[in-house]
Amino acid sequence: MSATRNRIEVMHGVNLDQLGRRDPSQYGALTLAELELQVSETAAELGMKTRFFHTNHEGAFVEHLHRLEDLADAILLNPGAWTHYSYAIRDALELAGLPAVEIHLSDVDSREEWRHRSVIRDLCIARVAGKGPAGYREALERLRTELST
Ligand code: DQA
Numbered sequence: 591m592s593a594t595r596n597r598i599e600v601m602h603g604v605n606l607d608q609l610g611r612r613d614p615s616q617y618g619a620l621t622l623a624e625l626e627l628q629v630s631e632t633a634a635e636l637g638m639k640t641r642f643f644h645t646n647h648e649g650a651f652v653e654h655l656h657r658l659e660d661l662a663d664a665i666l667l668n669p670g671a672w673t674h675y676s677y678a679i680r681d682a683l684e685l686a687g688l689p690a691v692e693i694h695l696s697d698v699d700s701r702e703e704w705r706h707r708s709v710i711r712d713l714c715i716a717r718v719a720g721k722g723p724a725g726y727r728e729a730l731e732r733l734r735t736e737l738s739t
Contacts, residue, residue: 595663595664595737596637596638596639596663596734596737597638597639597641597661597662597664598633598638598639598641598662598664598666599640599641599643599658599661599662599664599665599688600626600629600640600642600643600666600667600726601642601643601654601665601666601667601668601669602622602642602643602644602667602668602670603644603645603646603648603651603667603668603669603670603671603672603673603679604645604646604648604669604670604671604672605646605670605671606622606644606668606670607622607644607646609621609622609625609695610622610624616695616701617695617696618695618722618723620723622644625723625726626640626642628723628726629642629666629723629726630642632726632727632730633730636727636730636731636734637734638730638733638734641661641662648672648676648678649678651669651672651679651682652678652679652682653682655682655683655685655686656682656686658686658688659686659687662688663689663737664688664689664690664691664733664736664737665683665686665688665689665690665691666690666691666693666729666730666733667683667690667691667692667693667710668692668693668694668695669710673692673694673698673708673709673710674704674707674709675707675709676709677709679709679710680709680710680713683710683713684713689733689736689737690710690713690714691714691715691716691717691729691732691733692708692710692711692714692716692717692718692719693717693718693719693725693726693729694717694718694719694720694725695720695721695722695723695725696719696720697720698719698720699719699720700720715732715733715736716729716732718732
């Protein structure tokens, strides 16, 4: 019988620690701590375990991805603006080799042109965008399905 795979690493990147101060029409009113609490409760309901990581430093985000082997079964990541241009994060995500879902609070595809591009998109099994905090439930459900197969 295979062991349960339910450990989700939830990773937030640059400027996401400023939620609550950022434009609420794009990002809502929750702080990052409030969002993480909500995500951990949703994950628990779904029978999943969460660990959270945030940094404003690209190299720290990369090094955290390097360390994930054996610590997580899947990744839920919102790299913020790095999504649109960081090949370093893309390479580290590929190296992590875990199922990943890309998430954005705002609807990046209906915003400025430069936000339409994601350099991690093809490495992820799904992308959820524009659904605010509720999108994290959808992303967790997608990962649960992936991990159960
Ligand atoms: C974001 C969208 C990015 O374009 C932006 O730079 C962010 C947050 C989102 O969650 O909507 O910082 O990833």
